[in-house]
Amino acid sequence: MTATDGAAAPSAAAGVVTFFRGLAGVQQLSAAELAPALASVRDALVAKNVTAAIAERLCDSVGASLDGVRMASMTTIAATVRGALRDALTRLLTPRQSTDILADIAAKRAAGGGPFVIVFCGVNGVGKSTSLAKTAYYLQRHGLSVLLAACDTFRAGAVEQLRTHARCLGVDLYDRGYGRDAAGVAADAIRRARDTHTDVVLVDTAGRMQDNGPLMAALAKLVATNHPDRVFFVGEALVGNDGVDQLTKFNAALADHQAGSGGCASSTALC
Structure with a gap:
């Protein structure tokens, strides 16, 4: 089963985590295993009017955070993906200079x-x-x-x-x-x-x-x-x-x- 099987159009509630469902139980994630799921996330972001360059950077950052991580269960997937997304968004949106x-x-x-x-x-x-x-x-x-x-x-x-x-x-x-x-x-x-x-x-x-x-x-x-x-x-x-x-x-x-x-x-x- 691939990362995108049955998850090409996830509901709003499921969010991007659904794209990674097929990775549960993988001993250790690799870039090759993450690529299909990240491509689906990237397409979903662009479809929601996120600019392509930002979607690419976000997915690259999430992929780097998940590379080498072991996905023991769906619960682990959800927590790991959400954490990686949160960290990636924080890096992208943190100002480079003072806003005070x-x-x-x-x-x-x-x-x-x-x-x-x-x-x-x-x-x-x-x-x-x-x-x-x-x-x-x-x-x-x-x-x-x-x-x-x-x-x-x-x-x-x-x-x-x-x-x-x-x-x-x-x-x-x-x-x-x-x-x-x-x-x-x-x-x-x-x-x-x-x-x-x-x-x-x-x-x-x-x-x-x-x-x-x-x-x-x-x-x-x-x-x-x-x-x-x-x-x-x-x-x-x-x-x-x-x-x-x-x-x-x-x-x-x-x-x-x-x-x-x-x-x-x-x-x-x-x-």
Whole structure:
């Protein structure tokens, strides 16, 4: 009996453990014995809109955890597979850097490093300006002073939208109108924040598709010129795997430009 016999379409309750049912009693698992079951798990994940690259990494990690393990019974299989999946997901989802923004801001203030700068980027219409305003409110609630930088100098109404957010929040706004170089506007805003001892600068940027080379280069210039502490990618939750493509290409554009210009590495976070 193979790992996939009678388990090609497991119920939701049975989950991925069903794919490994045929391995009960195997003295010691090998990569060859695990391959059919892992292939079925990979196909099931892709069918549920998990991106193929992530499904592959997840299955590779689970396979590495199970290789050489003895499956004495179905109970052992369930516990072992679930544990391997949990560990694999934890490794995939654990951030590579701190996610405690408040602690990072406090550390930079203590070191006298100037304002903490966060750039918001993403495709058109996903809520960058709204997310920026919510972040400003959160930071205010924790006693931090905030300056909003209107670096979307392209979209009609973008500056006015941010001005409305600033007025409602009671924070300062730096803008130079439309048609300006966004990197230069951001640099001026950061200088203003440093002069006024403002804790955080939140930089709004124009929406752009990930395949638009000139606009991606302009965003990369803004990041490479101003060396922000964080770059937040704002994405739409309902776009599925296209969100991964967007984030990957945004990150690649920033990394490529910084590598070519000698700029410092910047972090991109999906929020």
